Amino acid sequence: MALLQTENLSFRYPGAEKAALQGVSLSIEAGSFTVVCGPSGCGKTTLLRLFKPELAPAGEQTGRILFAGEPAASARPGAIGFVQQNPDSQIVTDKVWHELAFGLENLGLPVETIRRRVGETASFFGIQGWFRQKTDELSGGQKQLLNLAAVLMMQPRLLILDEPTSQLDPIAAADFIAALQKINRELGLTVLLAEHRLEEVFPIADRVAVLQEGRLLLHEPPRAVAPKLLSISPDHPMLHALPSAVRVWRHLAAGGACPLTVREGRRFLEERYAGVALPPPPVEAPPAGACALDVKNVWFRYEKESPDVLRGLSLRVTRGEMLCLLGGNGAGKTTALQIMAGLDRPVRGKVLLHGRELKTYRGGALYRHNLALLPQNPQTVFVKDTLRADLNEMLAAMETPPAERAGRMEQMAKELGIAHLLAAHPYDLSGGEQQKAALAKVLLSDPTVLLLDEPTKGIDAFAKRGLSELLRALTRRGMTVVAVTHDVEFAAEAADRCAFLFDGEILSVEPPRNFFAENNFYTTAANRMARGLWKTAVTCEQVAACCRAAEERL
Amino acid sequence: MKAFAGLHPAVTMTYFVLLLTVCMFLPHPVLQGQALVCGALTCALLCRRGAARDVGFYLPLFLLVAVTNPLFSHNGVTPLFFLNGNPVTLEALLYGLSLAAMVVGVLLWCKAYNEVMTSDKFLYLFGAVTPKLSLVLSMALRFLPAYRRQARRVSRAQKAMGLYAGSSMVCRVKNRLRVLAAMVTWSLENAMETAASMKARGYGSGKRRTHFSLFRFRPADGAFFAALLLLAAAPLAAAAAGALNFTYYPRLSQLQTTPAAWVAYAAYGLFLLLPAMWEAKEALVWRCCKRKI
Amino acid sequence: MKKWISAFVLCLLIPAVVVGGALLFSAKRYAWISLCVACLACLPVFLRLERGQSGARRLILIAAMTALSVLGRILFTPLPGFKPVTALVILTALTFGGEAGFLTGALSAVVSNFWFGQGPWTPFQMFSWGFMGLIAGWLSAPLKRSRLLLALCGALSGALYSLLMDVWTVLWADGGFRLSRYLAVLVTSAPFTLVYAASNVVFLLLFGKPITKILERMQTKYGL
Known part of the structure; x- marks a missing residue:
């Protein structure tokens, strides 16, 4: 059964010449995990916001949006959950527990019900450890997880996420995606996710929708996306954004089932090219030239008593x-950069720019x-x-x-x-x-x-x-x-x-x-x-080149 | 001071409000002296560090208030000496001392208040009366640390572009103002996203909001509450009955030694020591528990 | 209804407290009475917010402006007397109205005192800063037109803030209001008052326009 359906949906922002969305007809099955992708400005965010009546942008809209068979605007508050991009700006209150309770407070639920649901949700997401902390003291990943949990407190039937991991580091992003997958698998919650980092989400999606200039280009299972894109245009820009396994596959024009994960990609390569030895690539010579920036044995800590962040960092950057x-x-990456930029002074050691000390x-x-x-x-x-x-x-x-x-x-x-x-x-x-x-x-x-x-x-x-x-x-x-x-x-x-x-x-x-x-x-x-x-094939292009060389030897 | 700070916020708040009321309403030398001494004791228990600095602040303040009063006020009938032809009277000096005890006492108890009544407790109480305002306060408190961090980032980014140079006073003021202006745009743009997140979670859906908190009113809170009401009632009742009248001008009145007055002094003393005693009780219970294991 | 409440509070309750307090406590508890008056004076605007149908954006706007003015107070702590709180409150009031100004001012006092320490002076600061926002809101049309007037308003409100807070200092440290004592306090705090007034002028002259522009942009962009 389709939980969310759009029929010929078009949208134009006030005063805009071009429509942001044109004739989008999309049907999201209940319990599915759908990924929406497309280049910046393709209308992803507009589409997702139109699904959430409270956030729908003002403008000229034609076509219908149906949620569980009814117009979306009549859905009960909280039936559609929405998580935005920036982890920081979505948090409303100053304590974690209060943030969890915020939505239910708005619905006017009795305190005892809230207490119970807060406890339950906090344990499901493993929030107990930082339940009483200030929201401000959390890491970016924790903040986004809190936003997710706070939205789920409202017991939504559909969860919409607009690039939720774009501000997170890779490890936090993977954790977040894993939490999403858990919700989808264990609770059967329908997930609609817009994302540009597809490496992790592509393989776990049931369907992938690709938008281009406000139109729905395709809405297919992930394995069918690359072949479809190739049939539309052999050099479709969207192909560059797909996971590495898909990119290697499409460089080879090999046919057969398209691998999605690293594991599948590895099997795909090993089945075809096992035992084909290639001459090692020419050794990349380290760049020669004068030294532009010379970091010499730098030690740094923020406070007198705090632990050292940099411990004898040395680096020569060639011009x-x-x-x-x-x-x-x-x-200590960012700290190292701040020291190279002269914003912080090293406790010990020095930084030379073109042979002259920064200070x-x-x-x-x-x-x-x-x-x-x-x-x-x-x-x-x-x-x-x-x-x-x-x-x-x-x-x-x-x-x-x-x-x-x-x-x-x-x-x-x-x-x-x-x-x-x-x-x-x-x-x-x-x-x-x-x-x-x-x-x-x-x-x-x-x-x-x-x-x-x-x-x-x-x-x-x-x-x-x-x-x-x-x-x-x-x-x-x-x-x-x-x-x-x-x-x-x-x-x-x-x-x-x-x-x-x-x-x-x-x-x-x-x-x-x-x-x-x-x-x-x-x-x-x-x-x-x-x-x-x-071993030395690092980028998709290099792997593809190796494959081609191997084909010649086979 | 874990035990006292762990009490229900309503109890703690009532305690401080009653205490400050008595401090400001009953300028009686005995009560003021008690409040001053117990305030110092409680502060010492609450915030062990920085005691030396505190003495350096409160002692001069005490002397300042005490000494300046007789210079401005020439009431009283017992001149001690004359200054510029104006009498400096004993009554005015003692009144100054009493004022100083009141001011410093109130300041000390305010310090204790700030230590115990953290912002979340305040918001909880405030929210029971004015939920919307309390929500605004909660948001402001959440924004502030984030704004401070962002302000620091902006000023460093500007510095690394060479736009934040100069160490003169004018430069510093100008730089900070630039950062502040940039912060206005940044904060309001982000605030609109926060507003979207509020709406997305049903804010303004027309229902009456509930007011959720983690605080529970437990039997121990009830016991403390009853004790503090009883103990505070004694001096207030005595004052209402006129048993604690004391005047400085034109001449000092006699200190009361009636039974009612003694009861009031004792009750008030106990009242002021409640936080310290509560702490001691908890410490004892803890020690007993540990011994049983 | 709302108007009645504010009228009732402003016209009846406050004088009643003053007179009643003076009669009941033989005119010796000025500090306490003035505290009650300061709290009561904040009540009408607070009640209006509580009862009104202000949406999420308006609430958050006030919260953000409050946090910003406190940030200003913190950013400039190394420079004594230079506090852009009043100026920001005035600018808020100019764009978003007197009530928003009042709330920003009053809440800035509460929030900043979580850092600088709460005490009986908090209601006074709430009232003083809030009141300045309210006045700026009333005078928004002429103030928007002339930079000179705006600067003057900044100077006056800076001075007014000092004058009001000094009244409180005297009431509190003296148990009663004595003119000689008040004048003495005024003289000792004169340098601060001057810096305060001057800093308001500097701030409003330099940043009145850009910040108003920013606020107005937000107003049109998000329809606040």
């Missing part, structure tokens, strides 16, 4: 290379034509009410002559593809656009060394590819880039060298192929599939 600093949560750059000289940091949250970069004003402020600080400012700004905006956004308010941009805009502001200081903190957080596969190309272009021009990231896939594709940080020190620095070949757990999905055969 014109792109270096990715990888590591788990709390390994000898005085009066802001460090941040002009030298070094720039793009923070994790691009919103911290903007202080003005239009993007143009923000960029102008930076040019003024750089003492660019007023006559040249407009030209310089145009040039930068064109390069980053944000020229059409200059008049917009920075907060009205999408996540990917905000990041580009922030990068534009940072790049206006004309740095030789660019530091990035989690640059791929919250942006989709297309924006990620764009970013990786942009960084390549920058390094080709001689800029040095250091990025701190959780994203092994991004590091494998974009980096010249990868460094692994653990417990405050660097354990290894190598070109990505050697780096990931030596790792067992901390490596890309493509490498985990292929490492039994070809």
Whole structure:
């Protein structure tokens, strides 16, 4: 039975030329797990919000939305649960227990009922340990789990989630997805999830809906998605966003059942190419050149009494290379970056930029034509009410002559593809656009060394590819880039060298192929599939290339 | 002070309200002295650290209030000496001492209050009277630490772009104001998402909200409540009956030594020691329990 | 109904408390009486919020503005006397009305005192800051038109806040109101009053416009 049904649903925002949704007819079965995906701006969020009457955007709507056979607007409050993207801004109250109770308080349930349901839900989600804590003291993953639990307190029949893991680190994201799967399997709750990180959710979905420019492109079981996309267009952009196993499969045009998980992908490769030895790839030479940034035996802690965060960190970054600093949560990655940016002073050791110690750059000289940091949250970069004003402020600080400012700004905006956004308010941009805009502001200081903190957080596969190309272009021009990231896939594709940080020190620095070949757990999905055969194949493209080479030898 | 802080918020609140009422209503030297001493004792029990700093703050304050009164007030009939042709009287000096005891006593008890009545207890009580306002307060309290963190992030991001330079006073003020202005946009944009999350969970669905909390009124709370009401009633009743009248001007009146007055002093003393005694009781129970195991 | 309650509280209850208190307690408990008056004065606006049908967005807006003004108070703790609370309360009132201003001011006092310490002075601060928001709301039309007036309003409300709080200091530390004592307190707190008034002017002149613009953008974007 269909729990949620749309019939020829179209929607247009007030004053917009193009419709945000066009003739979407979709039917969600009760108890199913459906993933909605598509590039940014495809109408995912609009569609999901229209399903939740309290959050439905204002605009011109035609077509019908039926929930359990009735118009969705007449559903009881709480029958449709909704979890948003940002873990922080969804929390209303200051205590965990109060946050859980909030929804039921709104429904006016008696205190004893609330007490019971709060207890039950808290134990189901393993919240007891932090039940009495302040919501502010939780980690991002805990916050999002709390949001999920608080929504489930209302006993919804349908759970809608709009990119719930985009702000989480990979481990927290996997935990969250596991919780979702548990809810779907054990409680039979219908789940509708919009997501751009598909590696984990794709295999567990019953159905995948792909949206493109406001239209429903397809709504199929996951295994049928790639073949369908290929039949629509052999180079459909959505193909780049699919899980690694699917991407390897489609590069081979091999036919047969499409593998979805690492396990299936591994079996797929081993069945075909077991025993085919390939000559080792040419050894990637570490980049040669002068040293741009030299971190020498740096020790750091935040308080006098607190434990050391960095313990003798040493790192030499060569001029014109792109270096990715990888590591788990709390390994000290962000701290290391802040120290390289001169925001914190090391307790011991020193940092040299172009052979000069950081602290000898005085009066802001460090941040002009030298070094720039793009923070994790691009919103911290903007202080003005239009993007143009923000960029102008930076040019003024750089003492660019007023006559040249407009030209310089145009040039930068064109390069980053944000020229059409200059008049917009920075907060009205999408996540990917905000990041580009922030990068534009940072790049206006004309740095030789660019530091990035989690640059791929919250942006989709297309924006990620764009970013990786942009960084390549920058390094080709001689800029040095250091990025701190959780994203092994991004590091494998974009980096010249990868460094692994653990417990405050660097354990290894190598070109990505050697780096990931030596790792067992901390490596890309493509490498985990292929490492039994070809250890140094790291990205999907490299695995596919190996497969092709193997075909020739067979 | 785990035991006293573990009482039901309504009980704790009643205790402090009654205490402050007596402190401010009955300017009687004995009661004031008791409140001052017991306040210091309770504070010492509650917040063991920082005692030295507290003495450094309260002692000068006590002296300041006590000494300045006779300089401004020339009532009283017993001049001690003359200053600029104005008499400094014994009555005014003693009245100053009593005022100082009151002010410092109230401050000490306020310190104890701040230690025990944490924001969640306050919100619970406040919410029983004004649920909406209490919700607003709860949200504000939740936002504040997040805002502080974000403000720090913004200022560091600006600094790393070279836009937060300069260490002069003007620069510092300007930088902080810039951060604050950026915070206004950020916070309100996020607040709208929070509003969406409230609506998504049925806020404003027209039903009357319930007021949920983890606090339970247990028998021990009842016992403490009864004790505090009884003990506080004694001085109030005595005062109403005129057994605690005391005047400073024009001349000092006699301190009462009637049975009623003695009962009032004793009851008030016990009342002030209730938190400390409750703590001692819990400590004893704990020790007995441990011995049995 | 709502208007009746506020009228009743403002016109009858407060004077009744003052007169009754003075008669009952032989005019010696000014501190206590003034405390009651401060609490009562906050009541009408609180009641209106409680009874009214204000949606989630309005509530959260007040919460956010409250947290922001407290953040301001915390950000500027190293600079004594420089507190943007009053200025933010005024700006809130200009865009969202006197009631929102009052609530922001009153709640800022409560919330910030969770950090700086609650005490009998809390109701006074609530009333003083709230009252400034209310007045700014009443005068929003002329204040929006002229920057000069806005700056003047900032200076006056800064001074007024000090004057009001000094009344409380005297009532409390003196057991009664004595003009000579009040003047002495005024003189000792004059530097703070000056910095306070001046900082309000600086804040409103520099950031009155941008922040109003931000608030108005939110108003149009989200229909507050």
